[in-house]
Amino acid sequence: MDVKTLEKKYWYHLCIDEQGSIMSSVSRIPEKIITDVQRKREEGCISFHPSWRDAVAEGIVADRAGYLSLLRDLSIGLVVRELADNSDKDEASLIHLVRILDEADRSLSKLSEKIEDYYIALNPAELAGYQRNIRSLIDTLTKTTEDPLNRMAKDLQRLQETRTTLAHDIGRLAEKILPNMSALCGPLVSARLLAKAGSKQHLASMPASSLQVFGAGSSLFVHLTAGTNPPKHGIIYQYKGIRHAKRRFRGRVSRVVACQLGIAAKIDLYRGVSDEIFIKKAGERICRAGKET
Numbered sequence: 347m348d349v350k351t352l353e354k355k356y357w358y359h360l361c362i363d364e365q366g367s368i369m370s371s372v373s374r375i376p377e378k379i380i381t382d383v384q385r386k387r388e389e390g391c392i393s394f395h396p397s398w399r400d401a402v403a404e405g406i407v408a409d410r411a412g413y414l415s416l417l418r419d420l421s422i423g424l425v426v427r428e429l430a431d432n433s434d435k436d437e438a439s440l441i442h443l444v445r446i447l448d449e450a451d452r453s454l455s456k457l458s459e460k461i462e463d464y465y466i467a468l469n470p471a472e473l474a475g476y477q478r479n480i481r482s483l484i485d486t487l488t489k490t491t492e493d494p495l496n497r498m499a500k501d502l503q504r505l506q507e508t509r510t511t512l513a514h515d516i517g518r519l520a521e522k523i524l525p526n527m528s529a530l531c532g533p534l535v536s537a538r539l540l541a542k543a544g545s546k547q548h549l550a551s552m553p554a555s556s557l558q559v560f561g562a563g564s565s566l567f568v569h570l571t572a573g574t575n576p577p578k579h580g581i582i583y584q585y586k587g588i589r590h591a592k593r594r595f596r597g598r599v600s601r602v603v604a605c606q607l608g609i610a611a612k613i614d615l616y617r618g619v620s621d622e623i624f625i626k627k628a629g630e631r632i633c634r635a636g637k638e639t
Contacts, residue, residue: 356400357383361416380423437546440519444541447516450509457502461487461495525620526610530628531585531603538581539607550608550615557611558582558604582607591636602635 360383398413407413458480465483487499513534520533523546527536542561543549552560559566561580569576579588579600591599606628613621 357387357417357420360386361406361420377427380420380427383420384424384427434546436519436523437540440516440523440537441541441544443512443516443519444537447509447512448538448541450505450512454502454505454509457498458484461499461502464495524611524614525618526613526625527607529620529625530606530610530632531582531587535582535584538584542581546611546615550611552608552611554601554604554608557608558600587632587636595636599632599635602632606631 360379398407398410401407401413402409407416462480462483465487484499484502487493487495488503490496493499516537517528517533520537520540521528524533524536524540527539530536539557539560540546540549543552549557559577559580560582562577563580565574565577568574578597582600582603583589585603588596588599588603609624610628613624
């Protein structure tokens with residue numbers, strides 16, 4: 347049977363090139379064929395559920411294994427195309443940049459702690475009046491050329507400078523992607539909430555009660571298993587409006603902030619622009635929550 351003259355009724359008919367050859371590998375399937383299959387599928391013009399025996403009878407494949415291999419390769423091509431079409435590069439970039447920033451913070455903290463241990467071990471006489479000042483200690487090591495950690499101290503300084511620059515870049519990107527959330531609780535807090543949620547869609551679908559304790563999973567687990575007091579806040583505690591609030595008001599402020607952030611997340615998802623009226627009213631509600639009633 348001449349495969350070039352077959353009626354293009356099933357998906358595998360579209361995997362035939364102009365010379366009548368079957369595309370048997372995802373690396374060989376041209377973009378044009380993937381586009382045709384995608385378009386025909388959306389139009390409902392082809393079926394994705396024929397019998398593999400029909401493909402064998404028409405000479406498309408030799409056996410069931412060949413049919414499944416061709417279906418797998420085409421499916422991978424379609425998934426890759428849909429991921430490319432539907433992905434938000436700015437959103438994905440922000441999520442991964444936040445994760446890199448957090449990893450840099452952990453590395454800086456761990457290495458700084460080890461350097462401090464090193465210094466105390468070599469200078470036990472200073473331990474009695476020792477005051478923790480990692481930055482000053484690292485500065486001292488960078489000026490002591492004969493110290494074995496001189497080069498590492500310089501690298502840590504450069505990493506700290508890079509971390510600061512990265513944080514500024516994340517802030518600018520967060521203000522672009524999450525303008526309303528950034529206006530309420532700051533771009534870094536908003537970016538961390540997005541990174542934890544994984545997408546704006548998931549973040550916007552979260553109820554305020556979940557958003558309030560988002561990131562406090564370990565404390566929530568202890569509360570549920572051991573009966574301790576429930577956590578009042580998670581990632582949003584990094585917002586200065588909560589962190590600097592009087593202790594007895596923090597729970598109330600956290601609830602109000604979470605409610606307003608939930609609304610802001612929906613505005614950022616569906617509108618994508620800053621709503622000055624909402625931001626002003628939300629800010630006023632947050633301020634009132636931190637005051638005596």
